[in-house]
Amino acid sequence: MEKHISHIAGNENQMKEITQGASSGNFSNSIFKKFFLEVSMITIFTLRFFKEVWKPPYEFNELLRQSFLIGYKSFPLVGITGFIIGLVLTVQSRPTLMKFGAVSLLPAMVAVSIIREIGPAITALIFAGKVGSGIGAELASMKVTEQIDAMQVSWTNPFKYLVVTRVLSATLMLPLLVVLADAVGLFGAYVGVNLKGSVSFHLFFSQVFQSLEFKDVFPAFIKTFFFGFAIAIVGSYKGYNANKGTEGVGKAANSAVVFGSLMVFLIDVVAVQITSLFEN
Amino acid sequence: MLNKLIFSETDIKTETDNLKSEYVLEMKHLKKSFGENHVLQDISLVLNKGENLVILGQSGSGKSVLIKCIVGLNEADEGKLFILGNNIEDIKAEEVIELRKKIGFLFQSGALYDSMTVRENLEFPLRRQLHSLTKETINSLVSEALENVGLSDSIDITPSELSGGMRKRLGLARTLILKPEIMLYDEPTTGLDPITSKEISKLIVEVQKKYNTSSIIITHDIECTKLTADRIIVLRNGICEAEGSYSDFENSEDEWIKSFFEK
């Protein structure tokens, strides 16, 4: 019967069986082996994404709906956080710069910090907490209540319909959210500068834009695509392969956030290394 | 009389046996394991046209796995499966999909899409499988499906607002909307109160009469079995242990079967 594996039934059943076999069979339950298995399963899951994303039918409606839910609905949270971070960073940095007599550098310094690192990183972490866990929980509950199976017997490829759309939306929406967070963060910084002292809006932003170079902006923007992708892949993987029972849903949501945040830091480290290669 | 399902030497198949089957569904020596857990050890059964076949078995005996093998949600390790006469090993993958589209599956939990309204739940399989439908046709099919299960008033709410019995009905409506030739019911009455259970059982019989569907009903509910079964198979330790009509089983001497039927 193997040769008639329907194209939709896909790998996850087989992988499930491999994991089941591994935990009940002779494999020791060492953490190392579990970790290795997990990494290879996520890799297979990711490869499957790249295999399926090109194949029609393209689920445009669902992609738009998800982009709305994932992107637009995160605007308020990301905006508020961005503003506060910009404000607080400015207020906190002022005394140090004052010590060196360099308060005039405050806008430039804050701008570079926000654009290069804080904007992308903080937004990505919030995104992992809100969207990553949301994807994990939603797909897990769909798995547990057999909604994913039901989709399959309605001859809709659930991987395309559920996973591909969410991962694409997250990959495209997170960079937009980071742009928003950066902009609002800079405005927060402007407010922070003016809490003690007075710099005009025009002067503040001309200082900001003078200090920013292409190499500050571009790599920081590019890495956010990878953040979004990783968070959504991890969330989808955790949800799509959740265990039966309601506690499977909580677990999936939880580990989506934990591993999603971890991925953000890992990608960040790699991105910093790559960027620094080009800087000297 | 209760037949013990023991396959004699005369059961050895000729070549033509493997190509076609005269039954709506046929399984021959189907096996399925998960790691060391040998869930289905040797399953052979047939489903006749227009028949309600009840498969009885305890929780965890592999009933769901059995019917999931039919629609391809699980892959059998060994054995043959004939759908509407065709051995699915002998035909193209696309043809297998076309055959499986004629099978309706009612999930144990209803498997309603929580993020969609009742109407969207019903439209989903229609839009997915019959791409060329007009808005009017979809609307009339949806209304008909809801009327069939007595849910016409609930069209614009989400499934979370429905009671357990209504969720089952909606799941049934969503499955029936494509007019399947074969219906697979996974524990249709589990988790429902006795009155609602009875209503669902009656609905199953109505569906059989109205659309002449052939059905497999998986359950451990004896009331439901009594109301719906034309024939019963008992699943135990991964094999079909016994087969017969309701009255055959009711009068059985076997201790284990007795314990099942006295309630």
Ligand SMILES: Nc1ncnc2c1ncn2[C@@H]1O[C@H](COP(=O)(O)OP(=O)(O)O)[C@@H](O)[C@H]1O
């Ligand atoms: N995808 C799966 N992976 C591993 N084990 C499974 C899977 N599906 C079912 N099983 C196991 O198969 C057995 C039978 O399950 P099931 O068919 O759901 O029982 P039931 O008769 O209650 O419907 C159980 O022991 C279950 O743990």
Ligand SMILES: [Mg+2]
């Ligand atoms: Mg079951």
